[in-house]
Amino acid sequence: MTARTDPPTLDVHDVTVRFAGLTALDGLSLTVAPGSVHALIGPNGAGKSTCFNVLSGLCRPATGTVRLGGTELTRLAPHRIAALGVARTFQNIVTTDGTVADNLLLGRHALSRAGFAASALRLPTAVREQREHRARCREIAELVGLDAHFDTPVAALSYGDRKRVEFARALCLEPRVLLLDEPVAGMNAAERARTAEVVRDVRAHLGLSVLLVEHDMGLVMRLADEVTVLDFGRRIAHGSPEDVQRDPEVLRAYLGTGTPEEGAA
Numbered sequence: 316m317t318a319r320t321d322p323p324t325l326d327v328h329d330v331t332v333r334f335a336g337l338t339a340l341d342g343l344s345l346t347v348a349p350g351s352v353h354a355l356i357g358p359n360g361a362g363k364s365t366c367f368n369v370l371s372g373l374c375r376p377a378t379g380t381v382r383l384g385g386t387e388l389t390r391l392a393p394h395r396i397a398a399l400g401v402a403r404t405f406q407n408i409v410t411t412d413g414t415v416a417d418n419l420l421l422g423r424h425a426l427s428r429a430g431f432a433a434s435a436l437r438l439p440t441a442v443r444e445q446r447e448h449r450a451r452c453r454e455i456a457e458l459v460g461l462d463a464h465f466d467t468p469v470a471a472l473s474y475g476d477r478k479r480v481e482f483a484r485a486l487c488l489e490p491r492v493l494l495l496d497e498p499v500a501g502m503n504a505a506e507r508a509r510t511a512e513v514v515r516d517v518r519a520h521l522g523l524s525v526l527l528v529e530h531d532m533g534l535v536m537r538l539a540d541e542v543t544v545l546d547f548g549r550r551i552a553h554g555s556p557e558d559v560q561r562d563p564e565v566l567r568a569y570l571g572t573g574t575p576e577e578g579a580a
């Protein structure tokens with residue numbers, strides 16, 4: 316697998332998102348340094364998924380900008396953002412149709428140069444392109460540990476493997492920045508450890524940056540180079556995992572302040 320040049324910096328500047336009276340993100344700024352794993356953490360409802368929705372074009376911010384290197388992504392359509400190198404996985408979506416190969420090829424659809432007609436007519440260029448896509452999908456399956464299941468129906472896989480299909484599908488877009496929304500949610504300890512390893516391998520081999528939303532603090536502390544902490548849409552802390560873990564604001568947000576029933580999940 317070829318290591319590429321450093322991915323561009325992902326820069327979120329002063330982004331605000333409002334939903335009918337509720338400020339889901341309140342002037343959020345964060346920078347994902349090239350090739351780093353940056354974790355975005357915070358209690359339920361803090362605005363983490365909303366941030367991902369802004370980054371992937373599913374939600375338009377009221378104010379603020381998102382830049383990938385010199386390119387402004389703010390308010391571009393999702394497919395444009397994906398084509399520019401930002402891919403995401405979804406918090407609650409696990410694929411159940413088709414084989415692993417089918418799902419990964421679907422991930423490469425956006426990269427296809429041969430048009431629909433050329434593919435349908437099985438023109439030589441389209442056939443060659445299809446073969447190349449399949450070979451690349453196999454490499455990516457190997458990287459995430461799904462090679463043994465390449466032609467297996469997704470429905471027959473364990474939950475952890477199915478979550479990794481979603482992960483691999485995002486990688487098939489050849490992203491420079493990968494957005495992972497709770498990649499180990501619902502996994503057992505062994506599956507979590509395996510996924511952490513995969514994230515590390517992928518970053519090393521594909522040379523991409525990762526923005527990670529995750530509730531598993533052990534995983535965040537092991538994987539992240541930098542951590543941004545959100546509470547009620549505002550950034551309340553950021554820095555190294557060690558710094559953030561000791562930050563009194565962060566402890567307050569997670570543990571509650573004298574009103575435990577309002578404490579975070």
Ligand SMILES: Nc1ncnc2c1ncn2[C@@H]1O[C@H](COP(=O)(O)OP(=O)(O)O)[C@@H](O)[C@H]1O
Pocket residue numbers: 334337338339357358359360361362363364365366
């Ligand atoms: N489409 C929406 N319409 C209205 N409110 C929303 C919408 N999406 C999210 N919210 C609200 O915005 C806040 C942030 O939500 P979210 O980004 O999902 O938080 P997190 O992912 O950190 O748990 C929550 O109060 C949530 O209820």
Ligand SMILES: [Mg+2]
Pocket residue numbers: 363364365406
């Ligand atoms: Mg969420």
